[in-house]
Amino acid sequence: MIVAENLVKEFRLAERRPGLAGSLSTLFTRRHRIVRAVDGVSFTIPAGSKTAYIGANGAGKSTTIKMLTGIMTPTSGRCLVRGIEPYRHRQANARRIGVVFGQRSQLWWDLSVPDSFRILRRVYDIPDAVYRRNLALYRDLLDIDALGTTPVRQLSLGQRMRAEIAASLLHDPAVVFWDEPTIGLDMVLKDAVRHLVNRVHQELGTTVVLTSHDITDIAAICDSALVVDRGRVVHQGSIRDLLRTADRRSVLFDHRGGPGPESACARIERGLPGVSAASAEDGRIRVDYPVDAFTSRQVLAFLLEHFDLADCYAPEPDLEDVLRRIYGGGRREPVPAEVPGPRQEGAA
Ligand SMILES: Nc1ncnc2c1ncn2[C@@H]1O[C@H](COP(=O)(O)OP(=O)(O)O)[C@@H](O)[C@H]1O
Ligand SMILES: [Mg+2]
Incomplete structure (x- = not known):
């Protein structure tokens, strides 16, 4: 079970004045602007559910997932993943979760995919049988072998995402957090990913928390929806209930x-x-x-x-229409995916 209680995350941004004098002045004067990315969010995600975390761009989804995965500490409030506060017990939490950030790589930039997997196998102490079963599954569904020994930095976005998705599941985590996991994938691979997650969920009862710009991903994978708008939860329930609000x-x-x-x-x-x-x-x-x-x-x-x-x-009813209405028509334009950066421990 995943719980958020009044979860708040604020960022302090230094106010910049234009020009060189402006840049220098920020060194001496402390003008800050507070951005409240997550504004008192409370929810419960039942174990074994497949929940879509839905919200317009900038709604605070990634920030929330960073707190749930222990990368960020809340400004106030708290969250619990299977009974522990992730940012206080990062290691213990990491063993039980799998993470994909579509916009930032979790893999080692200079290593090939097979080498990365061998490291993960040791880090997570994955039993032989589990490791072999999972590799066979990814070989089938994600065509992982085709990635060869190319360093991750030289893979295309679609190739890298296949490796990221496989890596997030390698240790049979109890919970997976997938933040935009289908960025850069073509239709065939998107289908393969949906198939994979549904299969893993069926066999292991994995809890899935997913964000995606692709409404068809959500409809194909998730059974429940948590809708956030401007940092707050505005709907929680089954996808069916959400559609009924049309x-x-x-x-x-x-x-x-x-x-x-x-x-x-x-x-x-x-x-x-x-x-x-x-x-x-x-x-x-x-x-x-x-x-x-x-x-x-x-x-x-x-x-x-x-x-x-x-x-x-x-x-x-069309899920996209329903969401557009929930966002009050003031839907912000999706921002193009950032160029993925290398693995950074603990970076914001
Ligand atoms: N590290 C950061 N520093 C400052 N502001 C941030 C940072 N991360 C996110 N934000 C801001 O917080 C808000 C929510 O961001 P994010 O959680 O990435 O939204 P989403 O994933 O829903 O698109 C945005 O306004 C974003 O600009
Ligand atoms: Mg995001």
Whole structure:
């Protein structure tokens, strides 16, 4: 179980005035600006769950994960991972967790992947059988052998991420924290990663905490969601519950005979005020309705009355739409991935 109690992390940033005089003056005067990256966050993540830690860029996800992995100490409040405070017991915590930071490498920059794995095997004291089983799995799913003896620094981002993901699971950790683990992966590899994490979760009951910009990753891997906005938790529950908070839903349908697409859409919008209808090239019509004004039953009844339906279905609400609304429409632009840096012990 992972617990956060009123977790706060503030950063002190030196205020810079422009120009050389400005740079020099910061040496003498102490003007600081406080950035509150995590603002009193409390949550409980049950053991064995696969939780998506969701939030816009800058919402404090990575900072929270750094506290949960022991890299950073909270300004106030505390967190517990399986009963221990990670930043107080870094070593003990490290043995039981696996970590991927998509934006920063956990591997040794100058070593090849097989050499890194051999070191991790000794660091974690991984039993032979476990090590061999896991390598065989990564060989199959992540094509790890293809990375050869190239130093990590010369791998492509996608190759490195495969190695990072494998490394995070090598010691059968009880908890994995994956922060943007699919950066740089193509569709085939993303699928492989989802397959891998689901398999590990099924076999070992691993707790998975994942952040991703890729909503399809979240939908494919996670069963629960923790949504943070501006440093605070704004939703916690199953992905299903999250989808239920959608304020608009859709029905798609095909119909036989008249009217043509344009007049069909016009008829729907006239008959159901507040509803929008649009037709695709193949004649399929999409109806979007606000859930506070209409039930799906009312919409369906209207369609049955006015059209000769050939096919009809109601898709799940779009997770991305739901999140966009939670962020209040003021969604910040995603920042491109930083150039990954070398392994840095204890760096912020
Ligand atoms: N080491 C740091 N020093 C100063 N500010 C930081 C540092 N790390 C993060 N921040 C700031 O804290 C906020 C949250 O950052 P982060 O946790 O990386 O968000 P997310 O991972 O959700 O995008 C941002 O405004 C970011 O600029
Ligand atoms: Mg981040």
